[in-house]
Amino acid sequence: MPSDPYDQDWEKYRERGLARAKELGARGPLRFDENGLAPDILEAFQEHGFYTFENMVSQAEVDELVQELDGVLDNAPTQDGGTTDKHGRPCQYPGYFKLAAPSAEGGARNGLLQGVDQAVKDQVVVLLTHPLMYMDSVVRLYGHPNLLRVAEGLNGPDFVPFNETIHLKVAHTGAASAWHQDGRTHWDDQGRALETSDLGSPSHGINASVCISKATPENCLWAVPGSHKSWYLHDGGEFPPISERLADAVPMTLNPGDIGVVSRSSLHGSYPNRSPRQRTTILIGFHRRSSAIGTTARNGHSSMGYNEAKVVTYDDAYVNRRARVIPLAIDARRQRYPDETPYVYRGITDGGSTEWNEQAAAEMRNEGDEYWTRNISL
Secondary structure (H helix, E strand, C coil): CCCCCCCHHHHHHHHHHHHHHHHHCCEEECCEECCEECHHHHHHHHHHCEEEEECCCCHHHHHHHHHHHHHHHHCCECCCCCCEECCCCECCCHHHEEEECHHHHCCCCCCCCCCCCHHHHHCEEEEEECHHHCCHHHHHHHCCHHHHHHHHHHHCCCEEEEEEEEEEECCCCECCEEEECCCCCCECCCCEECCCCCCCCCCCCEEEEEECCCECCCCCCEECCCHHHECCCHHHCCCCCCCCCCCCCEECCECCCCEEEEECCCCEEECCECCCCCEEEEEEEEEEHHHHCCCEEEECCCCCCHHHCEEEECCHHHHHHHHCHHHHHHHHHHHHCCCCCCCCCCCCCCCCCCCCCHHHHHHHCCCCCCHHHHCCCC
16 A cells, blocks of 8 residues: 555545445435335345445444443453453453454554554454354344345345454554455356346345444445456456555445445455544344355354364254344344334244343353354355
């Protein structure tokens, strides 16, 4: 990247990206017709591989998410792999925090950290994994009817969970995320995405990023329209470096309460954040059940570290048990928002209890058999 990330060329690139994003028409409020998602939303998603749904989560709920997250971060370890927080207390969930040194991206060398505590200069939290384990507000968010209606609209009614994370793109020193496509399994021998014509989502599923801060071109995800249709790694191909400002990429800007939905087959990434604004997003992913069942994949999301990833063949028992998280979250939300019409999940689960209570929460956290050990990577 240039030594000054926000040089004159960046300003031109930023404005072109914002103008192109507006022209695409891939954002707006959630709308339906008698058949489900409004046809123009489906068409935009099918054509471009992403869509931003505006004002999906209320400000009051965003505030609850921020408040609980602040409490969780107050108990974060001070170093990656550490077990005590800045107060000297034991971390309740130490393995679920990923930290990185801001200096690795050149922030300290460029003098961007002047006046910041040394503890922050050393390492900062950039990722929280599997938040359903320790954040009740995220469990309730997971059962949000707007989110689940989008998941159904793009995947069909028997959609299943994939993975959940919280991303913190820190101010001034936030690291870049390389250009990449998440999907690895469902491409044909010509590198084309395997799709079904009646649904909006490619077979690699969707990532839904619930924004609880403000996402600007400087800190947000950028995506390349139409890139979900072809695999960049086919036949020895490579992803472009994030130092390359791709001419056709557009920024997925978000306001608190917006949800940015991206096909996992799309080429996407984010530039280093040297702005004074942090971006915080809660990522919740879903697949089509038909894409998962019978597929064998290296599952980097069903362990605590990608180096521990195992090759898994997803059978009915595996997928059905993981899917029960959906009705459990719906019930957790019903208890908190009794006047809201809950989403009705029509997918297949393992038939266990769908009542959210202490027993259900304990089952999800059962050591060695946590809910996320059945995450689904495709």
